[in-house]
Amino acid sequence: MRKSVEILGGGLAGLSLGIGLRRLGVEVTLWEAGNYPRHRVCGEFISGVSDATLKALGVDHLLDGAVACRSTAWFHRDAEVTRRDLPEVARGISRHFLDARMAEEFRHLGGTLREGVRRHASENEGEVLATGRQRTAGEWVGMKVHIEGLELASDLEMHLGDRCYLGLARVEEDRVNACGLFRGVPGDPRNFPEVCRERGLNALGRRIAAAAVDPASFSSVVGLSFGWQVAGSGAGRLGGAGAGEEHTGGPTMRVGDHLAVISPFTGNGMSMAFESAELALDPLVRYAEGDVSWEEACRIFSRAAGRGFRRRLNVAGWMQSLLIGGVGQRLVASVARFPQFPFPAVYRLLRP
Numbered sequence: 001m002r003k004s005v006e007i008l009g010g011g012l013a014g015l016s017l018g019i020g021l022r023r024l025g026v027e028v029t030l031w032e033a034g035n036y037p038r039h040r041v042c043g044e045f046i047s048g049v050s051d052a053t054l055k056a057l058g059v060d061h062l063l064d065g066a067v068a069c070r071s072t073a074w075f076h077r078d079a080e081v082t083r084r085d086l087p088e089v090a091r092g093i094s095r096h097f098l099d100a101r102m103a104e105e106f107r108h109l110g111g112t113l114r115e116g117v118r119r120h121a122s123e124n125e126g127e128v129l130a131t132g133r134q135r136t137a138g139e140w141v142g143m144k145v146h147i148e149g150l151e152l153a154s155d156l157e158m159h160l161g162d163r164c165y166l167g168l169a170r171v172e173e174d175r176v177n178a179c180g181l182f183r184g185v186p187g188d189p190r191n192f193p194e195v196c197r198e199r200g201l202n203a204l205g206r207r208i209a210a211a212a213v214d215p216a217s218f219s220s221v222v223g224l225s226f227g228w229q230v231a232g233s234g235a236g237r238l239g240g241a242g243a244g245e246e247h248t249g250g251p252t253m254r255v256g257d258h259l260a261v262i263s264p265f266t267g268n269g270m271s272m273a274f275e276s277a278e279l280a281l282d283p284l285v286r287y288a289e290g291d292v293s294w295e296e297a298c299r300i301f302s303r304a305a306g307r308g309f310r311r312r313l314n315v316a317g318w319m320q321s322l323l324i325g326g327v328g329q330r331l332v333a334s335v336a337r338f339p340q341f342p343f344p345a346v347y348r349l350l351r352p
């Protein structure tokens, strides 16, 4: 290989790309602002990514130990709406565990990992941005906490509350990850039972209060925006780009949430992180071998990313407005009760 690659950001997108490139012999330096292990705001429910993508990146074995999730139960406020099986098995695994395991694998494969360094983008060729979602002045808040001793009605519970939705997913070590997206900051964010009650999820609040919350796992994030993330081209809104190329920011390669953020209810953001890393592999190897210029590598990636993500980003954005608003939630709750509701078709629209 004639050229090396630098990756800024060691979340799932940056780490899986780093692992994939190392396995193909590319020299990689990865910069991560934080340190492993660490909790992250994430539903920790991986759905949609194919085994072929995980294998292409060489990360499939790192998901060993994930909980197999097959069933879902949906609630509107305190009422159960429906129970549905997932069209395919999803995985529950904590980011605390997974990111650290991937970082170890990257090092093991000879990658250079610089932890605890917030690196500025140089805009030099060979630099991939995997630094996660871009902050905007917005009203969206994400929060998560791990809970022990909480019985679930299914492998995944989804709760629609007042200006929020919250998912409960089983992860390793018999823990449950509770993670929600809220419009506006809850009164006492660290007190999950109180947050639930405040948002009309009284029964869930009582269940969480009776279980053991792990305070060290609490994390929150503000200023979220959804859709393509490039400033000036629809960040914070759902860009309706034709090919998606204009959303990737010219001769810069952006992967994972730094490229586009899908609404969390889909449970597909981590899949998009893996998928975008897979799409970046081939152009980066060709760049490293000197077969294509940096501009060409970025163009190949952009086209593929536009094709791969546009539909699901648009559908997810449209559905999120339904799931957060009072009228939309009532509508969803009333139609989802019917056995004829095409859950598998909706699931498919939100995935590759």
Ligand SMILES: Cc1cc2nc3c(=O)[nH]c(=O)nc-3n(C[C@H](O)[C@H](O)[C@H](O)COP(=O)(O)OP(=O)(O)OC[C@H]3O[C@@H](n4cnc5c(N)ncnc54)[C@H](O)[C@@H]3O)c2cc1C
Residues within 6 Å of the ligand: 008, 009, 010, 011, 012, 013, 014, 031, 032, 033, 034, 040, 041, 042, 043, 044, 045, 046, 047, 117, 118, 119, 120, 121, 130, 131, 132, 133, 141, 142, 143, 179, 180, 181, 221, 224, 255, 256, 257, 258, 264, 266, 267, 268, 269, 270, 271, 273
């Ligand atoms: C409320 C909520 C719930 C969610 N639930 C789910 C779910 O159930 N299932 C799912 O699949 N997805 C879910 N997601 C989405 C998922 O968390 C993201 O899509 C995923 O984390 C994206 O991975 P990433 O590597 O792109 O970004 P991140 O995981 O955010 O990683 C980016 C990394 O870059 C580092 N960094 C940032 N700036 C710099 C810098 N300048 N230099 C060096 N390092 C830097 C950060 O420290 C971070 O480690 C959810 C998101 C939210 C907000």
